[in-house]
Amino acid sequence: MIGFFIANLLGYGGGPSSIPLMEAQIVNHYHWMSAGDFANVLAVANALPGPVATKIAAAVGYSKGGAVGALAALLATIVPSAIALIVMLRLVDKFRQSAVVKGMTRWILPVITVLMGILTWQVLETGARTLGWVQDLLIAAVSLFFIRFLKVHPAFVIVGAFLYGGFLLPHFSHVLS
Amino acid sequence: MVEKKGNLRELMTAMLRVGIVGYGGGPATMTLFRYEAVTRYQWLDDSEFAEILALANTLPGPMATKMAAYFGFRIGGWLGALLGVLAHILPSTLLVVLFFGIINHYRSYHAVRLMIAAVNPVISVLLGMLAYDFTRKSIQSLRWPAAFLGVLAALGCLLWLRIPDAVVVLAFLAFGALIGQTGKLSRWMDKSGSAKGGKDV
Numbered sequence: 001m002i003g004f005f006i007a008n009l010l011g012y013g014g015g016p017s018s019i020p021l022m023e024a025q026i027v028n029h030y031h032w033m034s035a036g037d038f039a040n041v042l043a044v045a046n047a048l049p050g051p052v053a054t055k056i057a058a059a060v061g062y063s064k065g066g067a068v069g070a071l072a073a074l075l076a077t078i079v080p081s082a083i084a085l086i087v088m089l090r091l092v093d094k095f096r097q098s099a100v101v102k103g104m105t106r107w108i109l110p111v112i113t114v115l116m117g118i119l120t121w122q123v124l125e126t127g128a129r130t131l132g133w134v135q136d137l138l139i140a141a142v143s144l145f146f147i148r149f150l151k152v153h154p155a156f157v158i159v160g161a162f163l164y165g166g167f168l169l170p171h172f173s174h175v176l177s
Numbered sequence: 178m179v180e181k182k183g184n185l186r187e188l189m190t191a192m193l194r195v196g197i198v199g200y201g202g203g204p205a206t207m208t209l210f211r212y213e214a215v216t217r218y219q220w221l222d223d224s225e226f227a228e229i230l231a232l233a234n235t236l237p238g239p240m241a242t243k244m245a246a247y248f249g250f251r252i253g254g255w256l257g258a259l260l261g262v263l264a265h266i267l268p269s270t271l272l273v274v275l276f277f278g279i280i281n282h283y284r285s286y287h288a289v290r291l292m293i294a295a296v297n298p299v300i301s302v303l304l305g306m307l308a309y310d311f312t313r314k315s316i317q318s319l320r321w322p323a324a325f326l327g328v329l330a331a332l333g334c335l336l337w338l339r340i341p342d343a344v345v346v347l348a349f350l351a352f353g354a355l356i357g358q359t360g361k362l363s364r365w366m367d368k369s370g371s372a373k374g375g376k377d378v
Contacts (some may be wrong), residue, residue, distance in 0.1 A: 081238020103357020
């Protein structure tokens with residue numbers, strides 16, 4: 001399971017951005033799966049909710065070594081980076097009062113703002129590719145209303161969109177086409 | 178020291194919820210983490226969340242499990258970290274292992290594809306709200322010309338020069354550390370002396 005360890009040590013930015021690295025290790029380096037099989041795993045992992053990297057690790061680990069394999073792959077994926085973050089943030093907390101840490105805390109905000117802005121656009125565009133812009137923006141507007149003004153928990157809105165997409169949209173698209 | 182807030186039951190419920198509804202993985206689920214940690218349970222405030230997010234971004238490995246582990250650790254030490262991660266990943270892990278064949282069979286159906294796609298606009302709204310909140314936060318802690326230049330610089334680095342996220346984040350952290358050290362320059366650019374920044378003086 002060293003392959004997972006390496007892929008995730010290198011996999012910056014989390015989730016989606018570490019997928020190519022996982023593929024390089026799983027398909028090209030260790031030959032645990034063919035590229036086609038990996039594409040299947042990826043598609044299924046994307047269809048299910050929850051974090052993507054751990055789902056892939058579990059599926060590939062399970063196919064190679066049953067439950068033990070799945071567990072080993074998961075541990076290799078999660079443990080190193082989780083411990084690193086905990087240790088690092090404890091250090092930051094220790095020096096919270098220092099001018100250096102305060103300066104870092106302030107100047108990180110513009111970058112996070114921009115990263116979130118870019119992500120907003122990318123996700124919106126991904127939706128439009130399957131739904132079309134009209135439905136995409138309509139769902140966005142309705143969910144903004146529910147979350148911001150009616151203060152509904154986002155989880156319910158996500159489930160709502162899920163049901164709308166699965167049960168109502170297929171009928172609309174027949175009417176439209 | 179980290180203030181102890183929240184309990185393990187809150188933690189597990191929150192992480193379970195994020196794990197079940199968190200479509201799209203990694204960065205997209207950060208909005209859900211924030212909702213649980215900042216808005217609902219108030220384990221921490223927005224600027225602390227931004228700091229954790231930034232540091233998590235500079236470290237390698239999957240985002241979501243790092244965040245789940247850290248929140249768990251804050252609330253209940255190493256046991257908390259373990260429980261947080263387990264609650265977060267267990268449902269989707271079991272699903273992927275148990276139902277691989279069935280899901281693989283149905284995923285090409287039109288209705289199923291629409292179902293999954295319909296979640297995207299909701300996530301983008303959550304992300305957009307977060308971006309808006311962080312814009313306000315930037316203006317609250319930096320004087321607006323500095324905040325404006327910071328956003329512009331970040332945009333240029335990420336979109337135009339296409340420098341990787343982690344490198345840009347590290348560069349801004351280093352710049353902030355440098356500015357923080359030089360007292361006078363710092364007072365020029367941020368609000369460390371004014372009323373709003375008063376809490377961290």
